[in-house]
Amino acid sequence: MKIADPSVTIVREEREVFDSLLPLQGAHILELGCGKAEKTRSIAQGGKVARIMALEVDQIQHAKNLQIGDLPNVTFSLGGAEAIPAEDNSFDIVIMFKSLHHVPMEVMDRALAEIARVLKPGGVAYISEPVYAGDFNELLRMFHDEKVVREAAFAAITRAVAGGMLELAKQEFFNSRNHFDSFDQFDQRIIQVTHTQHRLSAELYDAVREKFMRNMTSQGADFTTPIRVDLLRKPAR
Numbered sequence: 001m002k003i004a005d006p007s008v009t010i011v012r013e014e015r016e017v018f019d020s021l022l023p024l025q026g027a028h029i030l031e032l033g034c035g036k037a038e039k040t041r042s043i044a045q046g047g048k049v050a051r052i053m054a055l056e057v058d059q060i061q062h063a064k065n066l067q068i069g070d071l072p073n074v075t076f077s078l079g080g081a082e083a084i085p086a087e088d089n090s091f092d093i094v095i096m097f098k099s100l101h102h103v104p105m106e107v108m109d110r111a112l113a114e115i116a117r118v119l120k121p122g123g124v125a126y127i128s129e130p131v132y133a134g135d136f137n138e139l140l141r142m143f144h145d146e147k148v149v150r151e152a153a154f155a156a157i158t159r160a161v162a163g164g165m166l167e168l169a170k171q172e173f174f175n176s177r178n179h180f181d182s183f184d185q186f187d188q189r190i191i192q193v194t195h196t197q198h199r200l201s202a203e204l205y206d207a208v209r210e211k212f213m214r215n216m217t218s219q220g221a222d223f224t225t226p227i228r229v230d231l232l233r234k235p236a237r
Contacts, residue, residue, distance in 0.1 A: 001157070001171065001230070002171070003131070003151070003228065004131045004132075004133060004228065005228075006133070006226075008175070009175065011174070011175045011176070012174040012175070013176075014039070014128065014174075014176060014227070015039075017128075017172060017229060018095070018126055021126060021172065021231055022126055023124075024043070024046065024048040024093070025048045025049075026048070026049070027048070027049050027050060028050055028051055028090065028091050028093075029043065029049055029053070029093045029094075030053050030055065030090070030091040031043075031052060031053070031055065031095045031097075032081040032084070032094065032095070032099060032111075033055070033056065033096055033097070033098075033100075033102060034054035034065070035056065035058075035099075035195075036065075037054055037056075037065050037071075037074075037076070040052060040054045040071070040074060041071060043095075044071045050073065051074070051075070052071075052075070053086065053091075054074055054076050054077070055078070055079050055080075055084065056076070056077075057078070057195070058194055058195040059078065060194040061195065062076065062078045080103065080111075081096070081103050081111035081115070082103060082108075083114065084114045084115075084118050088118065089118070089119070089120045089121065090118045091118050091119055092119075092123050092124075093123060093125070094118065094119055094124075094125040094126070095125075095127075096125070097128055098130055098227075100157070101130075101146060101150045101152070101153040102149075102196075105149060108153060108156035109156050112156055112157065112159075112160040112165065112166065113160075115166070115232075116166055119234040121235065121236045122233065122234060122236035123233070123234050124232065125166065125231070125233075125234075126231055127230045127231075127232065128227055128228070129150060129153055129228050129229075130146075130150065130226070131150075131226035131228050132146065132147050132150050132151075133226050134223070134224050135223050135224060136178050136224060136225045138211075139208065139212060139223065140190070142204065142208050142211065143191070143198055143200050143204055143208060144198060154228075157230050160232070166232040167234075167235055168230065168232060168233075169231040169232060169233045171228065171229065171230055172231065173226065173227065173228055174226075175224045175226050176224065176225050176227050178222065178224070178225060179220055179221070180220055180221045180222075180223075182220070183221075186212055186221070191205075191208075
């Protein structure tokens with residue numbers, strides 16, 4: 001297993017990646033850290049899956065998710081990956097979109113154990129994580145450096161595979177595109193998130209804005225983030 005592959009330069013939509021890797025037809029899916037449920041909606045409305053349980057630990061965002069009324073095959077629940085409110089062998093697929101590194105480091109191993117517990121034998125876990133590289137990472141780390149937590153997330157996955165709890169089915173690397181129409185949009189989507197308290201001084205805020213604006217064009221600002229996907233399988237025994 002490797003944490004990054006700098007040779008990969010292709011830019012892809014993540015929907016294309018998980019569509020190609022996951023057996024979605026008729027699947028019972030658990031999504032951990034669903035956030036604003038944007039990908040949840042995309043999967044639920046794709047016409048393939050049977051049902052989705054979407055878990056979110058941020059109480060503010062979870063309350064907003066509960067107001068969603070047009071996804072009848074989705075159940076929104078409050079909770080973290082280290083304590084999944086579901087029975088053993090419940091799901092065909094578990095998905096984490098860039099959320100494992102948000103799990104407290106001291107319970108990352110427990111989160112992987114929980115994923116293995118709720119997966120059916122032969123079921124798969126799709127865990128995508130941002131690689132610590134790229135121009136968007138350079139902007140983000142000015143006020144929120146995730147190097148340690150991203151490395152810890154990869155180490156937890158490696159331990160789960162080495163211990164036989166989960167098997168590595170495949171690793172996939174690609175680059176995602178991050179587009180912002182304006183700095184205000186970046187501020188709302190990235191700095192003002194409710195799951196993390198970013199307290200920027202006026203001086204740092206201005207420095208972040210200045211670096212962001214160097215990428216601004218008449219069509220907005222575009223950044224890239226290298227992504228690693230670890231596709232794991234629960235042993236069928």
